[in-house]
Amino acid sequence: MASDYTAFFLLQDPNVRLVLAGTILIGIIAAITGCFTFLRKRALAGDAISHSVLPGVCLAFLFYGEKNPLVLMSGAIASGLLSLVLMEAVTRARLARPDTAIALMLSVFFGAGIVLLTAIQHQGNAAQAGLDKFLLGKAASITREDLQLIGLSACIIVGLIAVFFRGFYLISFDEDFAFSIGFRVKFLQFLLSVITVWTIAIGIQSTGVVLMAALLVTPALSARMWTDSVVRMVFIAGFFGALSGYVGAFISYTAPALPTGPWIVVSATLLAGISLAFAPGKGLVSRWAVHQKNRRKSTDENILKLFYQLIEKSGGAQHGLLEEDLINQRSFNLQTLRTGLKRLIRKGLVVQLAGVYSLSEAGMSAATRVVRLHRLWELYLQRYLHLEPDHVHDDAEAIEHVITPEIEQMLAEELGYPDKDPHQTNIPPETL
Amino acid sequence: MSFQVNDWWILLTTCAVSLCCVIPGTFLVLRRMAMYGDAISHAVLPGLVAAYLISGTKAGPGLLAGAASSGLLVTILIEFLQKKVKVQHDAAIGLVYTFLFAVGVIMVSQFAGMADIDQDCVLFGEIAFVPFDLIAGIPRQLLISTGLLLLLLLALWAGYRGLYLSTFDPGFAAAIGIQVIAWHYLLMAMVSLSTVIAFESVGAVLVIAFLVGPPATAALFSKRLPGMFLLGSLFAIVSSVAGYFLAMALDANVGGCVSLVIGVVFGISVLIRKYLFRE
Numbered sequence: 001m002a003s004d005y006t007a008f009f010l011l012q013d014p015n016v017r018l019v020l021a022g023t024i025l026i027g028i029i030a031a032i033t034g035c036f037t038f039l040r041k042r043a044l045a046g047d048a049i050s051h052s053v054l055p056g057v058c059l060a061f062l063f064y065g066e067k068n069p070l071v072l073m074s075g076a077i078a079s080g081l082l083s084l085v086l087m088e089a090v091t092r093a094r095l096a097r098p099d100t101a102i103a104l105m106l107s108v109f110f111g112a113g114i115v116l117l118t119a120i121q122h123q124g125n126a127a128q129a130g131l132d133k134f135l136l137g138k139a140a141s142i143t144r145e146d147l148q149l150i151g152l153s154a155c156i157i158v159g160l161i162a163v164f165f166r167g168f169y170l171i172s173f174d175e176d177f178a179f180s181i182g183f184r185v186k187f188l189q190f191l192l193s194v195i196t197v198w199t200i201a202i203g204i205q206s207t208g209v210v211l212m213a214a215l216l217v218t219p220a221l222s223a224r225m226w227t228d229s230v231v232r233m234v235f236i237a238g239f240f241g242a243l244s245g246y247v248g249a250f251i252s253y254t255a256p257a258l259p260t261g262p263w264i265v266v267s268a269t270l271l272a273g274i275s276l277a278f279a280p281g282k283g284l285v286s287r288w289a290v291h292q293k294n295r296r297k298s299t300d301e302n303i304l305k306l307f308y309q310l311i312e313k314s315g316g317a318q319h320g321l322l323e324e325d326l327i328n329q330r331s332f333n334l335q336t337l338r339t340g341l342k343r344l345i346r347k348g349l350v351v352q353l354a355g356v357y358s359l360s361e362a363g364m365s366a367a368t369r370v371v372r373l374h375r376l377w378e379l380y381l382q383r384y385l386h387l388e389p390d391h392v393h394d395d396a397e398a399i400e401h402v403i404t405p406e407i408e409q410m411l412a413e414e415l416g417y418p419d420k421d422p423h424q425t426n427i428p429p430e431t432l
Numbered sequence: 433m434s435f436q437v438n439d440w441w442i443l444l445t446t447c448a449v450s451l452c453c454v455i456p457g458t459f460l461v462l463r464r465m466a467m468y469g470d471a472i473s474h475a476v477l478p479g480l481v482a483a484y485l486i487s488g489t490k491a492g493p494g495l496l497a498g499a500a501s502s503g504l505l506v507t508i509l510i511e512f513l514q515k516k517v518k519v520q521h522d523a524a525i526g527l528v529y530t531f532l533f534a535v536g537v538i539m540v541s542q543f544a545g546m547a548d549i550d551q552d553c554v555l556f557g558e559i560a561f562v563p564f565d566l567i568a569g570i571p572r573q574l575l576i577s578t579g580l581l582l583l584l585l586l587a588l589w590a591g592y593r594g595l596y597l598s599t600f601d602p603g604f605a606a607a608i609g610i611q612v613i614a615w616h617y618l619l620m621a622m623v624s625l626s627t628v629i630a631f632e633s634v635g636a637v638l639v640i641a642f643l644v645g646p647p648a649t650a651a652l653f654s655k656r657l658p659g660m661f662l663l664g665s666l667f668a669i670v671s672s673v674a675g676y677f678l679a680m681a682l683d684a685n686v687g688g689c690v691s692l693v694i695g696v697v698f699g700i701s702v703l704i705r706k707y708l709f710r711e
Contacts, residue, residue, distance in 0.1 A: 038520075038523055041520055041521070041522050041523075042522070043522035043523045043525070043526040044467050044470075044522045044525060044526060046526075047470070047526060047530075051637060090702075093702075095652065095702055095705075096461075096648050096651070097461075097464050097466075099464050099465065099466040099467050100461050100464075100466045100644055100648045100651075102466070102467060103466035103467055103469060103470055103640050103643075103644040104466075104641070104644055104645060104648055104695065104698060106470065106637075106640060107637060107638055107639075107640040107641030107644065107645065107691050107694075107695075108641060108645070108691055108692060108694060108695030108698075109695075110637045110638065110688075110691070111638055111641055111687070111688040111689070111690070111691025111692045111694070111695065112688070112691070112692045112695070113688070114555075114638070114684075114685050114687065114688030114691075115678075115679075115682060115684040115685060115688040115689050115692055116684075117685075117688075118683075118684040118685040118688065119682050119683060119684040122683045122684070135555055136537060136555075210533070210555065210637065211530050211533065211534055213526055213530060214526065214527070214530035214531070214534070217522075217523055217526045217527065218526070218527055218530070220523075221519065221523045221527060257541070258538075258541050259537065259541065261534070261537075262533075262534035262535070262537040262538045262541075263534070263538065265530050265531060265533075265534035266531065266534045266535060266538065269527065269530070269531040269534070272527060276513070276517050276519070282517075282518070283517075284516065284517055287517075
C-alpha cells in the first residue's frame with residue numbers, strides 16, 4: 001500500500017500521470033463552467049442534463065459498435081442538448097413548472113439510458129464491458145485517446161469562456177441589461193448551454209452522470225464564499241475543482257474497484273463545508289462573530305444608557321450606582337449585566353470602587369451619545385412618520401446602536417438641532 | 433411470452449409502488465418542490481445502507497426509520513444552508529443531495545460484501561428479483577408497498593385539509609392556525625417513505641419519474657386535487673403495466689422502462705391536450 005502511495009505521489013507510473021491529468025483537467029473545466037451555472041441559478045438543470053447524457057452515450061455505442069471517445073461524447077452532447085431543449089419547451093409552453101420539467105426530463109432520460117444500458121448488457125456484446133462506468137465514473141479508465149479529447153475540449157471551452165467572458169458575466173446577472181447594451185443574449189445563452197453540456201459530456205469519464213452536477217456547482221459555491229468578483233471566483237473554483245479531481249485520481253489508483261465519482265464529490269463537498277464555515281465575511285463563523293460583536297455592543301450601550309438615565313433622574317446628584325440600581329431601572333439578566341460591566345471597566349468607560357459603579361469621563365460622553373441618538377430618532381419618527389410619542393421607543397431602542405456620526409449629524413440638522421424629545425425630556429447636546 | 437405467477441407479482445408490486453409515489457408526488461408538483469423528490473430519493477441511500485448494516489436485514493421498521501430520518505435530514509440541511517448560510521436554493525439542494533448520495537455509494541462499495549446491496553441496485557433497482565423474496569407466499573416488497581399505500585391513504589384522509597390548504601395558500605393556512613411547517617415535514621416524511629419503498633424496486637434516480645411523472649401528466653388535465661389523484665393513479669398504473677411489457681420485450685430494466693413510458697405518456701398527453709382539448 002505504502003509503495004502505491006509513493007508511486008502515486010511521485011508520478012512514477014505513466015498511467016498515473018495520464019489519469020491525474022484527466023481528472024484535474026475535468027475538475028477545472030467543470031468548476032469554471034459551473035460558475036456560470038451557479039450564478040444563473042441553474043444547478044438543478046445542470047443535474048438534469050448530466051443524467052440525460054446517458055441515453056446518448058448508449059445510442060452512440062449501439063450505432064458505432066465500440067467505445068470510441070469522440071463518438072460517445074457526440075452522443076452525450078446530443079442527448080444532453082435535447083433534454084435541455086425539451087425542458088425549456090415544456091416550461092415555456094406552461095405545460096409544467098420549471099422544477100417539474102427538470103425532474104421529469106431527468107428521470108425519463110435517465111430511465112431511457114438505463115433501458116438501453118441493460119438491453120446492451122443483456123445482448124452480451126463483449127465491447128460493451130465498462131459502459132456502466134459512465135454511471136458513477138471511473139477515472140482509471142481514462143485512456144490516452146480520452147485524454148487527448150479532454151485536453152482539446154478543455155482548450156476550446158476555456159478559450160470560448162475567455163473570449164465571451166463579458167457576455168457570460170452579464171447574462172448571469174442581468175439578461176435585460178445585457179440585451180439593452182447590445183449583447184446577443186439568445187446566442188450567449190445557447191453558447192453557454194452548449195459549453196455546459198460539452199463539459200458534462202467530458203466530465204462523466206471521471207465523475208459519472210449521476211454525480212456530475214456536483215462537480216459543476218459545488219466548487220462554484222465554495223468559491224463564491226471567498227470572493228465577490230467573478231474573475232476571482234472562476235480561478236478559485238478551478239482550484240477547488242482541480243483538488244477534487246486529484247483526490248478522485250488518487251482513489252482510483254489506490255482502490256481500482258471503487259467508483260471515483262462519489263469520492264470526487266465527497267472531497268468537493270468537504271472543501272465546500274470548509275468554505276461555508278470559515279470563509280471570511282460570508283462564512284458561518286465570521287457571520288456569527290459579527291452577530292456576537294453587535295450583541296455585545298448593544299448590551300454595553302444599553303448599560304451606559306442606564307447610567308445616564310439614573311443620573312438624569314437624580315438631577316445629576318447620584319453618580320455611584322449599585323448593581324441593584326441598574327437592575328431596577330431595566331430588567332437585565334444579571335449575568336449579562338455583570339459581563340457587560342466588566343467589559344466596560346476594561347474599556348475604561350466605567351469605574352468600580354467597592355461595589356459602587358460610576359461612569360468615567362469617556363463613559364459619560366459615550367452614554368450621552370447613545371441617549372442623544374435614541375431621543376433624536378424618537379423625535380424624527382414623531383415628526384416625519386407622524387407616530388404617537390408612545391409608539392416611538394421600541395424602534396429607537398434598536399436603531400440607536402447602528403447610527404453613525406454622519407447620520408447623527410444629518411438627523412440633528414434635519415430636526416433643527418432640537419433640545420426636547422417627544423416625551424419632553426432633554427436631548428443632550430453633542431459631546432466632543 | 434408466457435405470463436406466469438412471478439410476472440403478476442412483479443406487475444402488482446410495480447403498480448403498488450407507483451401508486452405510493454402518486455400521493456406525495458402530487459403535492460410536490462403542486463408546491464413546486466419536484467426537485468425535493470430528487471434530493472430525497474438520492475439522500476435516503478446512506479440511511480438505508482446504515483440501517484442494512486446495523487440490522488443486517490432488508491426488512492423491518494429499522495430500515496424505514498433509517499431511510500426516513502435521512503430524508504428529513506436532507507430537508508433540514510437544505511433549510512439550514514438557505515436560511516443560516518444564505519446559500520441560493522438550487523445550489524443548496526444540489527450540494528446536499530449529491531454529498532449524501534456520494535457517501536451512500538461509498539458505503540455500498542465499502543461494505544458490498546456485508547449487505548445484500550450493490551451499485552446497480554442503488555441506481556436502477558431490480559424489481560425482477562421481487563418474486564424471490566416471499567413472506568407466506570407473497571413477495572415481501574408487495575406486502576410492504578401495499579401496507580405503505582394504505583398508510584399514505586390514511587394520512588391523506590386524516591390530513592387532507594392541512595395538506596390541501598398549506599399547499600395552495602400557505603399564508604391563509606398559517607393565518608387560520610394551520611401548522612404549515614409541520615405539514616411540510618409530514619409531506620417530506622411521506623416522500624421519504626415512498627422513496628424508500630420504491631428504492632429497492634426502481635433505484636434512486638428513477639423514483640423521481642414515479643413521483644413527478646404521473647402527477648405532472650394529471651396536472652395537464654385536472655385543476656382539482658381529487659381529479660389529480662385519480663388521473664395520476666390511472667397514469668401510474670398504465671405506465672407501470674406498459675413499462676413492464678416493454679421491459680419483457682426488450683429484456684431491459686423494468687424501472688427504466690416504466691420511466692420511459694411515463695415520459696411517453698406525458699408527451700402523448702401534451703399532444704392530446706393541444707389538439708383535442710384546445711381552449
